[in-house]
Amino acid sequence: MSETTEDIMSATYRALCAHGFADLTMQRIADETDRSKASLHYHYDTKEELLRAFLDYLLDDFESRLACEAADPDERLDTFVEAVFGPAEADDDGDFAVALLEIKARAPFSEPFRDRLVALDARMRETVAAAVRDGIEAGRYAEVDPDDVARFVVTAINGSHVREVALDESPAEARRLVEAYLDRTLDRRSEPEVPV
Amino acid sequence: MSETTEDIMSATYRALCAHGFADLTMQRIADETDRSKASLHYHYDTKEELLRAFLDYLLDDFESRLACEAADPDERLDTFVEAVFGPAEADDDGDFAVALLEIKARAPFSEPFRDRLVALDARMRETVAAAVRDGIEAGRYAEVDPDDVARFVVTAINGSHVREVALDESPAEARRLVEAYLDRTLDRRSEPEVPV
Numbered sequence: 001m002s003e004t005t006e007d008i009m010s011a012t013y014r015a016l017c018a019h020g021f022a023d024l025t026m027q028r029i030a031d032e033t034d035r036s037k038a039s040l041h042y043h044y045d046t047k048e049e050l051l052r053a054f055l056d057y058l059l060d061d062f063e064s065r066l067a068c069e070a071a072d073p074d075e076r077l078d079t080f081v082e083a084v085f086g087p088a089e090a091d092d093d094g095d096f097a098v099a100l101l102e103i104k105a106r107a108p109f110s111e112p113f114r115d116r117l118v119a120l121d122a123r124m125r126e127t128v129a130a131a132v133r134d135g136i137e138a139g140r141y142a143e144v145d146p147d148d149v150a151r152f153v154v155t156a157i158n159g160s161h162v163r164e165v166a167l168d169e170s171p172a173e174a175r176r177l178v179e180a181y182l183d184r185t186l187d188r189r190s191e192p193e194v195p196v
Numbered sequence: 197m198s199e200t201t202e203d204i205m206s207a208t209y210r211a212l213c214a215h216g217f218a219d220l221t222m223q224r225i226a227d228e229t230d231r232s233k234a235s236l237h238y239h240y241d242t243k244e245e246l247l248r249a250f251l252d253y254l255l256d257d258f259e260s261r262l263a264c265e266a267a268d269p270d271e272r273l274d275t276f277v278e279a280v281f282g283p284a285e286a287d288d289d290g291d292f293a294v295a296l297l298e299i300k301a302r303a304p305f306s307e308p309f310r311d312r313l314v315a316l317d318a319r320m321r322e323t324v325a326a327a328v329r330d331g332i333e334a335g336r337y338a339e340v341d342p343d344d345v346a347r348f349v350v351t352a353i354n355g356s357h358v359r360e361v362a363l364d365e366s367p368a369e370a371r372r373l374v375e376a377y378l379d380r381t382l383d384r385r386s387e388p389e390v391p392v
Contacts, residue, residue, distance in 0.1 A: 020305075022218070098304050104362035105297040109216075117362050152352065152373045159355030166300035166313050177348045184381075 001057075007033055008043060009057045012050065017095035021102035026050070048112070055103075055116040062120065066127055073135035077182060080127050084157050085175040094164060101165045124157070125150040135186060142187040149185055153178055197253075203229055204239060205253045208246065213291035217298035222246070244308070251299075251312040258316065262323055269331035273378060276323050280353050281371040290360060297361045320353070321346040331382060338383040345381055349374055 001009075011032035012024075019028050026047050030037040044050035065083040068076050107114040128150035135141035160174030182188070197205075207228035208220075215224050222243055226233040240246035261279040264272050303310040324346035331337035356370030378384065 098301070101297075101301040101358075104358055105294070105301045107362040108294050108364070114362070114364065121359075121363055148373060148376070151369065152377065155355035155359060155370050155373065156348065156351050157355065158358045159351035159353065162297075162300055162354045162358050163317075163351060166303040166310070167317055168304070168310065173347065174351050177344060177351065180344070181348065181377075 001060075004043065005053075005057075008035075008040065008050070009054055012054045013096065016099035017093075021099045021106070024051075024099075048110075051103075052112045052116070055113065055120075059116060059120050059123070063123065066123075071134075073131040073138070073140065074188060076131040076134075077128065080124075080131070081175065081179060084124075085160075085171050085178075097161060097164050101162060121154065124154045128153050132186065135188070140188065142185070144185055149182075153182065156181070197256075200239065201249075201253075204231075204236065204246070205250055208250045209292065212295035217295045217302070220247075220295075244306075247299075248308045248312070251309065251316075255312060255316050255319070259319065262319075267330075269327040269334070269336065270384060272327040272330075273324065276320075276327070277371065277375060280320075281356075281367050281374075293357060293360050297358060317350065320350045324349050328382065331384070336384065338381070340381055345378075349378065352377070 008029070011029050014032045015024055015029045018032075019025075024047070026040050027037050029050070030040050033040075040050070044053060062083065065086075066080060068079040070076055070079070103113060104117060107117055125147070129146040132141060132144070132146040132149050136143060136146065156174060156178050160171050160178075163169040163174065164171050204225070208225050210228045211220055211225045214228075215221075220243070222236050223233050225246070226236050229236075236246070240249060258279065262276060264275040266272055266275070299309060300313060303313055321343070325342040328337060328340070328342040328345050332339055332342065352370060352374050356367050356374075359365040359370065360367050
């Protein structure tokens with residue numbers, strides 16, 4: 001990604017946090033950079049086009065946070081949970097969660113938004129399902145349906161997001177319950193059993 | 197509830213389904229009734245005031261759908277799941293879910309909206325927790341934390357709502373997983389065991 005793109009994308013992130021999705025304008029994004037609004041329009045014809053690029057950027061960012069070289073399925077699940085629940089930008093304070101929920105609420109009216117949200121969801125579910133599948137094959141996890149477990153975990157994560165925004169609830173509550181669900185459902189132990 | 201109130205509330209429901217929350221106006225609500233916009237303002241000073249009343253109306257409606265005389269905890273949990281996932285109005289087609297997610301996304305900017313969403317959430321969690329608690333006391337369910345189970349179930353329901361809107365996924369997927377989670381976590385059986 002070019003420095004210009006990176007610059008515009010992080011300005012979009014900050015503008016979304018500051019103004020929310022409904023009040024986002026090209027001018028407000030430009031105000032978060034050293035660039036003019038005209039310069040932004042040189043790169044992106046419309047606000048819609050810029051926002052589509054921004055959702056692609058989010059997807060890439062999420063993929064890079066998921067990247068886990070480990071073969072160990074426990075480690076891969078932990079990396080996933082941390083990528084989803086771990087602190088985002090330091091100056092965020094939940095503002096981005098608010099903007100992202102506005103974007104999700106707009107998805108029924110925007111095919112390009114929906115496509116990107118569907119892709120992000122598929123990526124999340126695949127990550128969980130693959131780790132669960134490998135854990136089962138290695139004889140480490142209980143014989144469950146990896147796709148069902150993945151769908152339920154991601155559904156709970158979606159719920160955690162809406163609870164953070166609508167009810168001002170800390171995502172730590174959902175994180176604890178998702179981890180307990182994985183431990184219990186997969187019958188995985190936090191420590192290997194040591195013979196006495 | 198008076199006939200007038202009932203009339204205005206169901207008009208608000210239809211107007212929300214037709215126009216969404218962002219484009220809702222007093223005129224559009226009046227258009228769904230035999231009344232004038234002025235007559236609506238006689239009952240509710242502002243759109244905000246009408247919407248607060250509408251959220252109270254939703255809460256009451258949900259309470260009445262939860263009402264279950266049964267003492268049996270399984271039956272109470274089934275009534276809850278049906279109230280949450282069962283078909284709403286016949287002409288709905290998911291439009292109301294879209295409007296409700298817009299309202300949730302607005303909650304950080306409206307204390308009265310947030311208060312009502314928090315009350316609805318507490319009511320949902322209490323319903324599940326009470327049934328689980330009674331099932332444990334009767335020796336029918338496994339010894340789990342009723343509040344944790346309730347929170348996880350309601351979080352998954354919140355996730356199902358956002359998935360229906362943002363990803364156009366059928367709530368039937370989440371319903372199946374919530375039911376399987378309850379069966380497994382509570383160790384409840386669909387049929388009583390019959391001695392052979």
